[in-house]
Amino acid sequence: MTTRIGVVTFPGSLDDRDAQRAIRIAGAEPVALWHADHDLQGVDAIVLPGGFSYGDYLRPGAIAAISPIMTEVIEAANKGLPVLGICNGFQVLVESHLLPGGLIRNAHQQFIRRDQRLVVENADTAWTTEFAQGEEIVIPLKNGDGGYIANAETLKRLEGEGLIAFRYAEVNPNGSLDDIAGLTNERGNVVGLMPHPEHAVEPGFGPDMAEAMRSGVDGLRFFTSAVNALTARV
Template identity: 65%
Template sequence: MRVGVVTFPGSLDDRDAARAVRAAGTEPVPLWHGDDDLRGVDAVVLPGGFSYGDYLRCGAIARFAPVMEPLVRAAEGGLPVLGICNGFQVLCEAHLLPGALIRNDSRLFVCTDQRLRVERVDTPWTNGFTAGEEIVVPLKNGEGGYVADERTLDQLEDEGRVVVRYLGGNPNGSYRDIAGVSNARGNVVGLMPHPEHAIDDVFGPGADGLRFFTSLVGAALEQAVSA
């Protein structure tokens, strides 16, 4: 499998994301924000960082990058897309995911190893987990508070589209402790914690994050068998 990793001006975690993709046994393919095609990749990761300096709103300028036009079309057609931190913000700005990310309610930058509960496990990015499984993944953000109107929040809950939820305290004021959500189809997932920083036992809190990337391989194999 070939997994595209997009680099925007200001991306910080694109190399970490590529390393995680490689650790999962797939091939990372660098995609530049100015590209007008996805180079035939099988999935895309939008990494963390401060795209275009986070001017206006986080992700608001990146949403109009040339690479986003083919990405939005491909995502709407079923291409697996994972947005991490700033990537989550970009997906919300591009209306591939509902809601928005705002400044942490503490008004402080948060950096911690965060406990999470995995709730949706039928996506290409989470099928390697079990429902209700508790994991630990690093979290680092200043504008990570997930917000949406009550109708949208209720819809996410009713349709089982909350992918991961914060445990042990809410680090940024996200409504209903939501740490990540998906689109209805499940191929597009965004989350604020950084699974690419938890892919081995040498660096970070462990290897819980690696399964977000190995899940993609499992999903592809399952699709191939069913075909």
């Protein structure tokens, strides 16, 4: 049976088609989901893509977090459905309280675009099993509101419970506390990160690597991790 992964499109989503393409390359069937619906169409997992949902009014992800489809996404996530939030999708997960903390304007107040090195801090989630703990990967980053914040108690809990999924390596591009680039929930089915793995899934279109320009495909393993985890359940 083919794994079906839904991709939610909000008004202002930019990377939903890229996420669908990544899912297809990973061997699964992408399913388009619409923000105004209450139907997840029986998908096996969900991706909340990057972009500027609802124009980033109020706060990035704040309006999307209360859109009709998120009622079902939150309920499904709480029951264990794998959910990946990428950039604006990470912001939606935080605003939905599926992940803790907040995301604010980059410390230097500028939009940033770079091929970003990350350290994999948790390789036991539904979206990271194809990585090794401590592995360094390269994933494109593009955001203006990517500074992760949380109070001291939350940061201590994230560290102590292994809920930091990714950290920035070499340079902290946006002022995120403790170099946090991505998080997971306790169950490991919900993961959010600011960098864009869907832009590193196919040779010739990914980040520059030491071996060759645009050859980076580290992002593909996010999607194959989920596909393999879901296939193993059958």
